[in-house]
Amino acid sequence: MNQTIIDLLPKLLRQLSNGQPIHIPTISKQYAIPEKTIQDNIKKYLVPIEIAEIRFDKSIQKWIAKRGFLDETLSSEDELITMRVLEHHANSYGKQFLLSTQRLFNRFKRRASLTIYKKTKIEKIEKDDEGKLAIVKTAISQNKVLTCRYKDKDRTVYPLKIVLLEGFWYLFLWDTDNKEVRTYHLKSLEVLSLQDETFTIPENRVIGHLDNAINAYFKDAELIPVKLLVHKQVSKYFKRQPLSASQHITKHDETYDQLDIWITDEMEIIPTIQQYLPYIKVISPLFIHEKIFENIANYTKSDI
Secondary structure (H helix, E strand, O other): OOOHHHHHHHHHHHHOOOOOOEHHHHHHHOOOOHHHHHHHHHHHHOOOOOHHHHHHOOOOOOEEEOOOOHHEEEOHHHHHHHHHHHHHHHHHOOOHHHHHHHHHHHHOOOHHOOOOOOOOOOOOOOOHHHHHHHHHHHHHHHHHEEEEEEOEEEEEEEEEEEEEEEOEEEEEEOOOOEEEEEEHHHHOOOEEEEEEEEOOOOOOOHHHHOOOOOOOOOOOOOOHHHEEEEEOOOHHHHHHHOOOOOEEEEEEOOOOEEEHHHHHHHOOOOOHHHHOOEEEEEEOHHHHHHHHHHHHHHHHOOOO
């Protein structure tokens, strides 16, 4: 088996899912693989993948597929190719082994189907990001000082925690210039360099509350207690998926629950409140109640 072509197949699958046709002569020159080898492997391993609907378009002399088919499964392109290769070669071990293999993979495919599961939209860590992610992880685990470039400025930081907030990856860190905890978008970090110098986590009012962050608006500021009246139609979602570790829900009456939570910035909670209006009402603090009314008023005045 040609290892080069097997390694190439997941890339071709991703290319097709992205809506980019495959022109075999071009691929052949790019990877120095015979055209016939590419053609045979596409027919053998890619075409049988049903969700892809891969076919050869004679009008453009290229292989095409249903755009976005990889978004319809929880399986990655590498997993799909691995299953196809193993299924194809299982036949050489006898009919019974082939049937067992097919049953196993069919079960996996059904479990990975988005007709059963809904894939959460999460910012993807690409291969180009894996290097910087490894550096950040090392810095956190070893308390190493990190230098980087962020928003066109060179910075020296103490990495504290990698977090996923509303589908995007962020790095909580101690900003040495401003002497405070800040939130950097992880994929936007550039020119990362791990220093030999180690750091001691500074005493700070919010470092112990990083797990309470609701979104990227988390600030190095005094904690603000917020009390909300939440209709039971909505509070059930917050019970299943808490906004943060600081959340506490108690029964208010037969229609409403009370949700208590701590924030560091009004924008940690205002987008959520506005998303569920009129099923959420602010008990306190007053300034958040007033800010939401202001936002509503500004919206109604908008002439867009």
